[in-house]
Amino acid sequence: MYAVVATGGKQYRVEEGDVLRIEKIPGNVGETFAFDKVLLLSDDKTLSIGTPALSNASVNARIVEQGKGKKILVFKYKRRKRVRGKQGHRQPFTAVKIENINQ
Numbered sequence: 664m665y666a667v668v669a670t671g672g673k674q675y676r677v678e679e680g681d682v683l684r685i686e687k688i689p690g691n692v693g694e695t696f697a698f699d700k701v702l703l704l705s706d707d708k709t710l711s712i713g714t715p716a717l718s719n720a721s722v723n724a725r726i727v728e729q730g731k732g733k734k735i736l737v738f739k740y741k742r743r744k745r746v747r748g749k750q751g752h753r754q755p756f757t758a759v760k761i762e763n764i765n766q
Contacts, residue, residue: 664679664705664706664764665705665764666678666701666705666764668698668702670686670688670700671685673685673686677764678761678764679764680760680761681760682727682760682761683759683761684756685756685757686755686756687729687755687757688726688757690729690757691729692727693725693726694726695723695725696723696725696726697721697724698722699716699721701713701721701722702715703717704717704766711766719766723762723764723765724759724760724761724762725759725760727758727759727760728758729755729758730755730758731753731755731756732754732756734751735751735754736749737749737752
């Protein structure tokens with residue numbers, strides 16, 4: 664059984680036991696979280712597609728980690744103008760483990 668959920672402007676295909684790194688959501692490590700925006704749900708025989716989301720389906724997950732990703736350097740440069748800018752960025756993320764998929 665798998666589902667497609669939407670969070671943080673992205674869509675993820677999830678199964679029970681998967682660990683995902685998604686955009687940061689509020690909460691502490693160990694708390695549970697429910698994805699209410701389930702776009703697609705499939706068991707072994709049937710496929711349910713929402714328009715745009717399924718109203719009776721949800722995916723429960725547990726927060727495993729709150730952290731920041733690797734540093735990305737942003738370098739801006741204008742030739743012949745002596746303009747240079749260097750900036751770093753670390754994107755915050757939340758790692759969640761999918762516990763169950765409810766129909």
